[in-house]
Amino acid sequence: SDSLTVVNNGWMGRYLDDQYPGFPTNYPSTQMPDPLAIQVGSVTSLTCQGPAVSMGMSITDPTSFYNLVDNIQDPVPNSPMGYELSYLRQITRQTNKYTERIRQAALAVPSQGAYPNNSLAAQLKIVARLIKGGLKTRVYMVSYGGFDTHATQVVGTDTTTGTHATLLGNVSSSIKAFMDDAKGLGVQDRIVGMTFSEFGRRIKSNASGGTDHGSAAPLFLFGKNVIGGLTGNNPTIAANATVADNVPYQYDFRSVYASVLQQWFCVPDNNLQQIMLKNFQSLPLINSANCMASRPGNSFSNESVLVFNYPNPFSGSTNITFKTKGGHTLLQIINTSGNLVKQLLERTYPDAGTYSINFDGGYLAPGVYYVRLQNGQIQQVKAMLKVR
Numbered sequence: 535s536d537s538l539t540v541v542n543n544g545w546m547g548r549y550l551d552d553q554y555p556g557f558p559t560n561y562p563s564t565q566m567p568d569p570l571a572i573q574v575g576s577v578t579s580l581t582c583q584g585p586a587v588s589m590g591m592s593i594t595d596p597t598s599f600y601n602l603v604d605n606i607q608d609p610v611p612n613s614p615m616g617y618e619l620s621y622l623r624q625i626t627r628q629t630n631k632y633t634e635r636i637r638q639a640a641l642a643v644p645s646q647g648a649y650p651n652n653s654l655a656a657q658l659k660i661v662a663r664l665i666k667g668g669l670k671t672r673v674y675m676v677s678y679g680g681f682d683t684h685a686t687q688v689v690g691t692d693t694t695t696g697t698h699a700t701l702l703g704n705v706s707s708s709i710k711a712f713m714d715d716a717k718g719l720g721v722q723d724r725i726v727g728m729t730f731s732e733f734g735r736r737i738k739s740n741a742s743g744g745t746d747h748g749s750a751a752p753l754f755l756f757g758k759n760v761i762g763g764l765t766g767n768n769p770t771i772a773a774n775a776t777v778a779d780n781v782p783y784q785y786d787f788r789s790v791y792a793s794v795l796q797q798w799f800c801v802p803d804n805n806l807q808q809i810m811l812k813n814f815q816s817l818p819l820i821n822s823a824n825c826m827a828s829r830p831g832n833s834f835s836n837e838s839v840l841v842f843n844y845p846n847p848f849s850g851s852t853n854i855t856f857k858t859k860g861g862h863t864l865l866q867i868i869n870t871s872g873n874l875v876k877q878l879l880e881r882t883y884p885d886a887g888t889y890s891i892n893f894d895g896g897y898l899a900p901g902v903y904y905v906r907l908q909n910g911q912i913q914q915v916k917a918m919l920k921v922r
Contacts, residue, residue: 544581547588571674572675665721688743690743766913785815816910840909854890858887859886862882
């Protein structure tokens with residue numbers, strides 16, 4: 535949601551609620567006998583929280599998954615607490631209508647490829663097994679922690695090594711093993727993966743050799759149907775950036791979510807706006823031929839100057855000129871902390887053209903600001919300098 539709006543459900547939960555109205559009543563059903571979403575972890579993420587109930591289920595950890603497959607129950611102590619724990623487990627097994635379906639799917643896959651020895655790989659191995667086993671589950675979620683590197687992010691004598699490099703190395707090797715396994719199992723066409731985090735990192739390292747929370751971050755999409763390459767441009771980083779400064783974000787992360795829903799899950803535009811709560815730009819991320827989703831052409835090159843201001847530097851007001859190819863167009867002012875200072879414009883233009891708008895920034899403190907243009911798939915961020 536927007537920063538001043540509180541929403542008690544998640545984007546994927548709203549999507550699943552749109553697809554399976556009334557859940558959990560009358561589910562599992564003949565049409566959908568399997569869990570709508572599965573998370574490997576003890577608590578289902580708010581990502582899959584629907585308007586009324588959670589739309590997903592959790593497998594506590596890889597050990598509990600294999601105990602389920604092998605019908606093994608962890609021992610309990612011979613005590614009143616053990617008796618109560620056994621009873622709770624029994625009720626859980628009886629009421630969880632999906633347990634047997636998961637077990638059947640897992641048992642249908644006797645062998646898999648090799649995976650590295652880390653927790654992310656262990657979780658992804660389960661996901662590949664259940665997909666190959668035939669579950670109709672649309673969403674799987676795994677997690678991997680340790681990225682909150684406020685200290686010792688790198689080794690001072692060799693910044694290509696250290697905690698951050700080890701974490702990213704494990705992510706890389708785990709995803710590669712997962713996709714190699716999926717190819718060997720013949721299910722690679724059914725998979726698109728996406729990484730996401732609840733925080734980014736700052737530009738400059740702190741005194742502890744780490745980086746603090748930031749407002750922007752990269753993310754990865756992977757899979758046979760993903761359109762390869764880099765989406766976005768190298769950010770503008772001031773030479774005098776401080777530990778308090780952020781990389782200016784280029785895409786609202788909800789644009790990525792909206793594009794995945796449109797291009798992979800084939801959500802129609804009207805439903806998409808209801809799920810995402812407002813209109814977001816569509817980014818060319820996934821080959822959506824199976825959805826027949828139209829992506830408007832881009833008549834501008836990456837080198838085109840689409841937005842600029844004059845005068846720059848400015849002390850009071852400045853005139854911002856921008857180009858649009860028509861359609862949904864958004865113009866924002868962002869500060870170096872990544873916060874939205876002002877939304878100058880959001881409208882739908884019937885035709886392409888060049889337009890200007892005056893921004894009165896006299897009330898702003900001196901410093902660097904960014905003007906951000908979003909037009910369909912296109913975005914561009916330009917720096918502005920406010921002086922006294």
